[in-house]
Amino acid sequence: MRYRQIHLDFHNTAAVGAIAAAWDPARFQGQLKAGHVDSVTLFSKCCHGWHYHPTTTGAMHPGLSFDLLGEQIRACKAIGVATPCYLGAGLDDRLAMLHPEWERRLNDGRNPWHHTADQPGFHEMCLNTPYLDVLCAQIGEAVRNYDIDGLFLDIVSPRPCWCNTCVREVLAAGGDPRDLATMQAKGRATYLRYAERSVSAAHAAKPGLPVFHNAGNVRRGDRALVSYNSRHLELESLPTGGWGYDHFAVSAGYARTLGMPFLGMTGRFHGNWGEFGGYKHPNALRLECARMLALGAHCSVGDQLHPSAEMDAATYAIIGAAYAEVQAIEPWCSEAVNRSDVAILSLEGVTPGQADPAGEMNDNASDTGAARMLLEGHITFDLIDPESDFISYRVLVLPDAVRPDAILARRLRDFVAQGGRILATGLSGRNAGDDAFALDFACTDAGPGAFDPEYLVPAEPLGPWGTPRFLVRAAGRILEAKSGEVLAWRDEPMFNRDIRHYVSHQHAPPRGIHASAAMVHGPAGITCAHPLCRLYAEHGVQALRDLFLRALRRLLPVPLLRVSLPSNGLATVTRQEAKQRDLVHLVWAPTIKRGTGVEVVEDLVPLHAVSVELRRHNAPSRVTLVPSGDDLPFSHADGVTRFTVPRMVCAQRIAITD
Ligand SMILES: [Zn+2]
Structure with missing residues (x-):
């Protein structure tokens, strides 16, 4: 799996007019290179329900006049960038307008994404309606027609629904739609059928294609749900988008025990998805990527592409600063297992x-x-x-x-x-x-x-x-x-x-x-x-x-690791058995409150003389700073290797070779 991914959101209502008017494959490639990007998730169908390629299973965006997805994939493949594909599964405004009977309903009759029916917002669909047939046809079409490296099906999870279809079926089975547990069980059955059929639709067109169903969190203890993600997991966790700076450590701490590679997904936004003109400080992204690597993840950064399809230079400068660092230490992260x-x-x-x-x-x-x-x-x-x-x-x-x-x-x-x-x-x-x-x-x-x-x-x-x-x-x-x-x-x-x-x-x-x-x-x-x-x-x-x-x-009198980081510093150990080395990750930057409930990263303050004690059976042959390769003096006694990192800013990795 690639380490430096972009999730390139591209949700466009018809009101934005022309789509991809500024499309230029060379400029697109240029920004991907500036961002040190090696994989970008591109859009087949957005949550407004529009496709970005010719389709017989849906409708191409009315402002688009050519096969944008095909062009984007060609541009990416030409520079070695992988192209997983996004398909809005849970939300579809276009079909909600044509088939309101396919919308998901709460028990008060509302669509879950609307406080009142006159407010703007996406429309969630019920997967227990003929919408599922349409969705599976759309999945098959995208996978069959395009050279995609994976499928990202968004905003789907087991959810209770009180649409006419769900209520009618529960009543027919002798159930009580007033009972939440009954409706949750119905929602789970609906989801499992969706998961089975959507994966089958993808694999019928391209066997073995990685398919991921995104719900914003991987629910712990529900392995049946995890098993429908065929090859990997993506852990959505935008620290300033409501998840907070400690969610990812919890989410990754479980994901890495499931035996699948996984992505950490943050965003370039100051806050949350869809924030045109919102940029986090570059130092925040450096910290977030360093934390992902320390916690065993590969990296994904969310962006939203302008309707013109012109990539935003400020975004790729921020991402490039973080991803250049990721690229430099990838050889020490590949195939590594957290201890x-x-x-x-x-x-x-x-x-x-x-x-x-x-x-x-x-x-x-x-x-x-x-x-x-x-x-x-x-x-x-x-x-x-x-x-x-x-x-x-x-x-x-x-x-x-x-x-x-x-x-x-x-x-x-x-x-x-x-x-x-x-x-x-x-x-x-x-x-x-x-x-x-x-x-x-x-x-x-x-x-x-x-x-x-x-x-x-x-x-x-x-x-x-x-x-x-x-x-x-x-x-x-x-x-x-x-x-x-x-x-x-x-x-x-x-x-x-x-x-x-x-x-x-x-x-x-x-x-x-x-x-x-x-x-x-x-x-x-x-x-x-x-x-x-x-x-x-x-x-x-x-x-x-x-x-x-x-x-x-x-x-635990002798823990695996002891470090002298500040209390909000992150310290982990990974092992590359094939290379016969351990890697200690030290990561720290202060997060601060700005605004109302907004936690940001701004200053990267150097730390000096960080002491590290690593429990090991045998004395190492070398202890080196990564990626510089500079040797660090160390001692080893009583099953513990000790060394001191003279200075670090944001993150430092240290290789301890057998
Ligand atoms: Zn329903």
Whole structure:
């Protein structure tokens, strides 16, 4: 798979008039070269429903007079640029106007993309209507007629629909359209039929063609959905487009365990898709691409082409700065596998669909909080689901509410028996059916505490804070330690705040007692009375994060990697077995808030003397900076290789050769 891709959005309503009036293959090629681009996703049909080539299955844009897709593909192939193809699958304005009975409907009758029917916005289609036949014919036509290297089918996922067809079929089957679960099951069946038929339509025309169905997020734990992506995954994650700067680490942490290459997809926009005239700072894109490579991804940057088909020089200057750096280190990334000694057993993966029925944005706060704490502790980790192999990890984190069924409980106990350890927060580790522990933490659960919020008291002084009573904005479980070591205690407020008794502006002060254990270390690992992962995602209390990380380090005394980066720096390790070398990625740039809720990157501040400790069986033969090849002095003792990076700006990779 190519490393330096462009997703060239090209959605045009008829009102824009002429299409591709400024088309010039030489200028098109020139901008691709300026951007160091090696693959560009081009449009067969946009979300307005118009085609960009002659068609017998739809309608060519009324402002287009020639085969633009064919011309674009020829221009790309001539300079060695790959050409996957976009087809708007979930949205089609043109057909919605011709066949309103094919539109998807919410239970209030609206099309999901419209607050009111007089507002502008795309029209989503129901894939349980004859629209699916049309779509599959369009897919077959594009794949048959054009030399495309992949198919990107956009804005499709299992979604409930209350259109007349879906409601009629549910009623005919004896179901109740008022029941959300019934309609979600119907939506899932619709999606699976769509996935099967769309892939078949593509492969009938070109067997083995990579097909990707984009939903904005790869839902953890739903492998049936993942399996319809035939060759690779694309992880849409525009940090300033609503996903945030930490979504991609979570999304990539799961994707790389699925055995398929994957793309990280960001955008050149200041904000989100469709933003003509919106540009992020070039340093932001450098950071985003460096993070993608560190997290095991290939890179894709979203752009939107002007209706004239004139490529935007400012865009390709920004992209070129980032992609030149990607190009320089590709040889160290190709076929590399990320190494992690911790895995988050994803709550979303254990309970697929519960937290986020549409699955379109990662919003599982417990998974997000666990990932943030590990990222900030520079712990290398993956996210896994119950089908994953546990054996390559040393510690599993069970965030907040991972209640194993009998099969998963047995696998977790086997993991512990083989030397692995568990770090469980909140209710995690209890049986699915009751509150008894499925794992031996040398303590019992006596039910929920009566106070919310309450306090947590570490048994040992914690970092700069010592041993105060830390506020925890959740009720804890009452843990009764048996033989386990108590690492922290619960303290209770004098009372819950209500009309009968309240004090000052907020909650009541602590009583100053050890009410019960809050963190216990037993044979299976460590259990925490509070949902620390969700709490960290919501409140970001560093002391609670550090308590969590201190517990983790008890279970993992010599982690794979230790670095002296700032807390929002990213550190990962990849391995190229064929080249017999490890690569340490160090990435850091400060993100700052600008505007209302806009997080941007602007300044790249140098870091000096970044220390690195990498756990390895054997001493390396060389440690070198990449791509310069400059040797770094190193030492190796007790299974750890140590070296110092003298200076880095944004990103530095270091090769450690066997
Ligand atoms: Zn429907």
